[in-house]
Structure formats: structure tokens, C-alpha cells
Amino acid sequence: MAVPPKRGKRVSRQTLIGEGGVSIISRRVNEMGFLYHDRRVDHGIDGEIELVADGNALNQVIMVQSKASNLPHAFETADSFQWTPKPEDLDYWLGGNAPVIVVLSRPAEDLAWWVDIRAEFSEPRRRVEGTVFVNKHTQVFDKSAAPAMMRIGVPRDSGLFLPPPPKKELLTSNLLPVEAFPNSIFVAPAAVKDYGAAWDILRDAPGEAAAWILHDRMVISFGDLRSRPLRGLCDGGVERHDAAEWADSDDEDRLHQFADLLRRTLVNDRRRDVQWHQDRHHMHFRATRNLSPRVVGRGNGKRGRTVFGPHYSKAEPERVSYYHHAAVNPRFRRIDGQWLCQLGVDYCFTHDGKKESSFADGLLAGIKRLERHPAVLGWTRMWEGYLQGDLLTAGSLLSVGRLLTFEVDRGIDDDWWGPAPTSSADDETADGGSDREVEAALTEAGVDQEDLLSLLNDMPAVPSTPVPIRPRAARRTAKRTPRPRGRDDRSSN
Numbered sequence: 001m002a003v004p005p006k007r008g009k010r011v012s013r014q015t016l017i018g019e020g021g022v023s024i025i026s027r028r029v030n031e032m033g034f035l036y037h038d039r040r041v042d043h044g045i046d047g048e049i050e051l052v053a054d055g056n057a058l059n060q061v062i063m064v065q066s067k068a069s070n071l072p073h074a075f076e077t078a079d080s081f082q083w084t085p086k087p088e089d090l091d092y093w094l095g096g097n098a099p100v101i102v103v104l105s106r107p108a109e110d111l112a113w114w115v116d117i118r119a120e121f122s123e124p125r126r127r128v129e130g131t132v133f134v135n136k137h138t139q140v141f142d143k144s145a146a147p148a149m150m151r152i153g154v155p156r157d158s159g160l161f162l163p164p165p166p167k168k169e170l171l172t173s174n175l176l177p178v179e180a181f182p183n184s185i186f187v188a189p190a191a192v193k194d195y196g197a198a199w200d201i202l203r204d205a206p207g208e209a210a211a212w213i214l215h216d217r218m219v220i221s222f223g224d225l226r227s228r229p230l231r232g233l234c235d236g237g238v239e240r241h242d243a244a245e246w247a248d249s250d251d252e253d254r255l256h257q258f259a260d261l262l263r264r265t266l267v268n269d270r271r272r273d274v275q276w277h278q279d280r281h282h283m284h285f286r287a288t289r290n291l292s293p294r295v296v297g298r299g300n301g302k303r304g305r306t307v308f309g310p311h312y313s314k315a316e317p318e319r320v321s322y323y324h325h326a327a328v329n330p331r332f333r334r335i336d337g338q339w340l341c342q343l344g345v346d347y348c349f350t351h352d353g354k355k356e357s358s359f360a361d362g363l364l365a366g367i368k369r370l371e372r373h374p375a376v377l378g379w380t381r382m383w384e385g386y387l388q389g390d391l392l393t394a395g396s397l398l399s400v401g402r403l404l405t406f407e408v409d410r411g412i413d414d415d416w417w418g419p420a421p422t423s424s425a426d427d428e429t430a431d432g433g434s435d436r437e438v439e440a441a442l443t444e445a446g447v448d449q450e451d452l453l454s455l456l457n458d459m460p461a462v463p464s465t466p467v468p469i470r471p472r473a474a475r476r477t478a479k480r481t482p483r484p485r486g487r488d489d490r491s492s493n
Contacts, residue, residue, distance in 0.1 A: 020107030021068025032146040112141040191235035205229030211264035284327035287353025375456040
């Protein structure tokens with residue numbers, strides 16, 4: 001007669017799954033740089049995360065409950081799923097004095113996500129609803145969750161400062177190096193007293209004029225003042241100077257003249273596309289002839305950015321409320337012997353493509369309130385691409401390089417910064433107007449924030465590559481002989 005085999009201690013499949021979930025937690029916590037302690041007696045808490053900073057234990061802990069299963073979660077998709085805890089578990093977790101997280105794992109696939117119990121269920125309404133939506137991308141329980149663990153585990157009023165771990169970063173500046181400018185500057189006594197009289201002469205003169213300035217009854221230009229049409233502004237002999245002497249001068253007055261001439265030349269070289277706004281001190285893209293949108297930087301798989309376009313009234317969808325023009329304030333500066341063009345992103349709003357909108361101040365204040373770093377960087381890169389060649393007029397007297405970038409080893413991982421407290425929000429906008437005043441102006445103009453956000457969130461340009469600052473001796477000037485350029489808009493000077 002056969003004897004049945006002796007049955008030993010059996011281990012259930014769920015026990016193995018549960019141990020797998022705890023194993024994932026222990027391993028991931030170790031990868032975060034923290035310590036994980038198992039609890040021998042489990043009454044709804046499986047273990048503790050002990051926080052560590054710079055090798056020092058902080059005496060701060062986070063309670064952890066593991067929920068492991070190899071089955072799909074409720075309403076699970078590629079991006080999220082739902083999880084509903086038991087009411088008695090919630091009461092237990094929320095009744096203690098330490099923060100609690102629940103780690104929802106799938107050991108068979110080595111996946112884990114986490115939920116901050118206090119953050120999700122601190123309000124009575126949320127406790128009654130009882131269900132949370134877990135984002136499978138932002139709530140992954142792995143090394144990337146370390147900053148969040150610190151924010152949860154360290155009380156805000158503890159007075160403890162935890163410096164985030166440093167990292168290398170590539171900083172992109174708003175500085176374009178001036179790579180070439182004409183070899184010569186021409187100076188002559190002026191036959192006019194002001195810019196208005198000068199433009200009266202140039203308006204009827206044949207030919208195209210290079211950019212010029214008036215200073216102490218003298219006409220100064222990169223263009224040859226002995227040739228038409230600029231010679232009409234002169235009253236006497238023309239002197240020719242080496243442009244490099246002005247660029248390297250120690251005389252503050254001469255440096256201001258040179259910077260002014262560079263700025264006017266930049267605008268003049270692209271006068272068919274942009275114009276200078278004297279009151280706003282910026283240059284902006286001109287309107288198209290039929291007032292249709294204008295896009296710059298399109299091609300090679302890039303959608304480009306809309307630098308001019310209509311915006312329609314919210315109340316009357318058929319009526320154009322205003323037109324936006326991408327604008328920039330170019331400021332030329334000499335730093336460490338090198339001339340640079342500093343780009344200050346700006347915006348222009350017109351009623352009909354030419355006349356400034358009566359709501360321009362409110363629109364500008366509104367967009368500045370919504371503006372964030374990615375938007376500024378995107379528009380700065382658009383101007384970089386444009387000034388380097390997009391729609392560039394042949395024979396430009398001035399050329400610029402790529403945005404200067406700098407590699408630093410003291411960057412800060414953005415994940416270690418918590419969300420900004422609402423109390424820190426500044427009630428005043430950049431120009432001193434209150435949010436209420438700005439919103440009133442936008443409402444009067446029939447504009448909502450979504451409309452302005454569409455302008456800010458336009459398609460970003462291609463990132464720049466690192467460009468080191470070259471030594472002073474490496475700067476070069478243009479080898480070509482300057483020739484007369486076209487007539488500026490009156491506002492360009």
C-alpha cells in the first residue's frame with residue numbers, strides 16, 4: 001500500500017507576491033540613498049523609510065504600506081489607474097503623527113508607484129470619495145522620487161536646510177557675439193540739425209542708405225558718406241576711421257556711439273522684415289501686406305514660430321481684436337573685449353498692423369504675467385535663428401553668432417524644488433499694475449489668458465549648441481567693402 005508524501009509548510013502565491021513588493025521597496029529606497037526598516041509586526045504599516053542627507057541620518061521617517069499584486073489595477077491605461085483604499089486603513093494611516101505613503105507594486109514586472117496619503121485624503125470630501133488616480137509617469141517609485149520623499153518627511157517648520165545634490169548644467173545666455181562689422185566708419189560735418197531734417201533730405205534722395213547717427217553736428221555711418229544718398233547729409237569733408245579703433249576705444253562717449261551704430265545697423269539690415277519702435281525701444285516684425293499670419297523658422301521638419309498674426313475678439317469671433325508682433329530689444333555691450341548683442345524678448349500689439357492698440361499696455365502686462373522661462377527661451381532662440389540668417393537681406397553689414405552658453409558644475413536638480421506656495425505669489429505685475437487691473441484691461445479688450453498663452457506656447461525653436469566666448473584677439477571684422485544700404489524707416493533712427 002502506497003504511503004502519501006508528507007505535507008510540509010506551504011507558502012501561498014500571494015505571500016510570494018507580497019514579499020516581492022517589499023523587496024522592491026527596500027531596493028528602491030536604497031537607490032534613493034535612504035534606509036528602509038522592515039516592521040516585524042504589521043498592523044497596516046509594513047516598514048519605515050529613514051531619510052538621509054549627505055550621509056547623515058535625519059531622525060525623520062516616512063511610514064510605508066506595501067500593496068503588491070500582479071493583476072491589472074482598476075481602470076488601468078498606459079498612463080494611469082485608480083486605487084481605492086479601505087476606509088479602516090485610511091483612518092489608521094491618517095490617525096498617526098508621521099507621514100504615510102502606500103507603494104502599489106507589480107513584482108512580476110518590477111514596477112511600483114506611490115501615493116502620499118495625507119496629500120490625497122487630508123480633506124473630508126476626498127476621504128468620502130475614497131478613490132485616487134495614480135499617474136504612472138509622475139508617481140513612479142524609484143530613485144527619481146527621492147526629492148518628493150524629502151518634502152514629505154521633513155516638516156516645513158523644522159528649520160532644517162537640505163541642499164539639493166549639485167549637477168552640471170548648460171546655461172544658455174541671451175547674448176549673441178558680434179562676429180563681423182564693417183572695417184571703416186565715416187564721419188563728416190552734418191548739414192542738418194536733427195533727425196527730422198535729415199529724413200526730409202533722404203526721403204527724396206535716390207538710392208539706399210546705410211544706418212547713420214547724428215552726434216555733435218556730425219554724421220557717423222558705416223556707409224560711405226561720400227556716396228549717395230548719405231552725402232546729402234554732409235556739409236564738408238569726410239573722414240574715414242578704422243572701425244576697430246572705435247570698437248576697442250576706452251572713451252565712453254565713443255563706445256556709446258559705436259553701440260548705437262551697431263543697433264541701427266542691425267535694424268537697417270533687416271528693414272524689410274522689422275521696424276524700430278521709438279517709444280517702446282524695440283524692433284518688431286512688420287505686418288504682412290494682407291495682414292495674414294507670418295511664420296519664421298519653418299522648414300526641415302520645423303513648424304516655425306508665428307511672428308505676426310491676428311487675434312480675434314472673444315465676444316465677436318469675426319472681428320480682429322488686435323495683432324501681435326514678435327519684438328526684441330537689442331542692446332549692444334562690450335564685455336571682456338568682445339562686442340555682444342543682448343536680446344530682450346518683448347511683444348508689440350497693434351490695432352491694424354501699424355497703429356499701436358489702445359489695449360497694448362494691458363496686453364503687455366498680461367503676457368508678462370504669464371511669461372515663464374521656456375517661453376522667453378523659445379522666443380530668444382527664434383531671434384537667434386532669424387538674426388543669423390532667416391529672411392536675411394543679402395549684403396548685411398553686421399553678422400552675429402549663436403547664443404553663448406556656459407557649462408557650470410553647480411546646477412540644481414529642479415525635481416528637488418517643491419511647488420511654490422501660493423502665499424509667495426506676487427500680487428503686483430512687472431510694471432506695477434495689480435492683477436485685478438490687468439484682468440480688467442484684458443476683459444475690456446475681449447482677451448482671455450488662453451489667447452495670450454497661445455502666443456507664448458508657440459512652437460519652440462531648435463536648441464542651440466555650446467558656443468564659447470572667444471578671446472579678444474580672435475575677433476574679426478568683415479573683409480568686404482561696405483556699400484550704401486537702403487533707406488531706414490524714420491522710426492529706426
